[in-house]
Amino acid sequence: MANTTALKRRITSVKNTKQITKAMELVSASKMRRAQDHAARSRAFKIMATDLLNRLSELTDVTNHPLYKQRAVANRLHILITSDRGLAGALNNNLYKAFLKEVTLDRDMGVKSSVIVIGKQGQRLVGKLEDVEVIAAYDGFAEQPTASDIRPILKEALGAFKEKRTDLVDVTYTDFKSSIAQEVETLRLLPAVFRPSKVSKVEEKALFEPSPEKVLNAVTERFIEVLLNQAFSEAQASEQSMRMVAMKNATDNANDLVDDLTLAFNTARQAAITQELAEITGGAEAMK
Secondary structure, three states, rough: HHHHHHHHHHHHHHHHHHHHHHHHHHHHHHHHHHHHHHHHHHHHHHHHHHHHHHHHHHHHHOOOOOOOOOOOOOOOEEEEEEOOOOOOHHHHHHHHHHHHHHHHHHHOOOOOEEEEEEEEEEEEHOOOOOOEEEEEEOOOOOOOOOOHHHHHHHHHHHHHHHOOOOOOEEEEEEEEEOOOOOEEEEEEOOOOOOEEEOHHHHHHHOOOOOOHHHHHHHHHHHHHHHHHHHHHHHHHHHHHHHHHHHHHHHHHHHHHHHHHHHHHHHHHHHHHHHHHHHHHHHHHHHOO
C-alpha cells in the first residue's frame, strides 16, 4: 500500500508540472509569433538600408570615415545577447560556447577581450571568466526593445571605437531561421562594412541631397543601429521559439512519465490485491 501511495503522489506531481509546462508552451508560442512578425518587418528595413549604403559606397570614398577606419586589432569589444530567463533549451549555452570560442581566438591572437552583456543568463555565465572585462551589463528589456532601449549600448560601442578604446565591435546573438531552426551568429558592427547586395534600378537612379558624402555621414550610425536592432529582434524570436520547443518537449515527457507511473501504479495495486486474496484464501484453508 505504501508503494501505491507514493506512486499516486508522483503521478499527481507530474500532472501538475505538465499543466505548468503546457501553459508556458502556449504563452511562448504566442510571443514567438509576435516576435517573428516583428523580426520579419525590421529585416526588410535592414535590407533596404544596406542596399542604399551600398549605392552610397559606389558614389563616395568611405575609407576616411571615422566608423570605417581599419586598424591593427589590439582590443575587441563583444556584445553578447542572451535571455533574462532560463527554460529555453540550449539557447544560452550555445551562445556562451560561441562567445567562449571568440574569446579564445582573441587570446590566441594576443587581442584583449571586453564585453557588453545583455541578459541575466549571460551575466551569470560571463562572470566566471577572469580574462574578459565586462564593460556594461543590461537586463530587463521589453519583448520588443525600442530604439531608446538599445541606444545606450550603441552609444557605448560607438564611443569605444571612435576613442580607439577598441578596434573591433562584434555582436553575438541567435539568428532566427524558423520555429525549429536557430543559429548562433557573430556579426561585425565596427568598423562598418558594406554587405554585398544587388542595387535595384530605382536605387541606381536615386539622387542624394545635399551630397552622397553628407548623406553617408548622416546615415552610417543609423545603419549600425539597424544592424544591432535586428540582432535583438532575431534573438527575441529565437528565445521564444526555443522556449516553446523546450516546454513542448517537457510536456511530452511528462505525458510519457504519467503513463509509465500509471502502469506501475496499476501493477502495484494488482499485486497488492493478489496478495490480499492469497492471504484470505490461505486463512480460509487453515480454518477448515
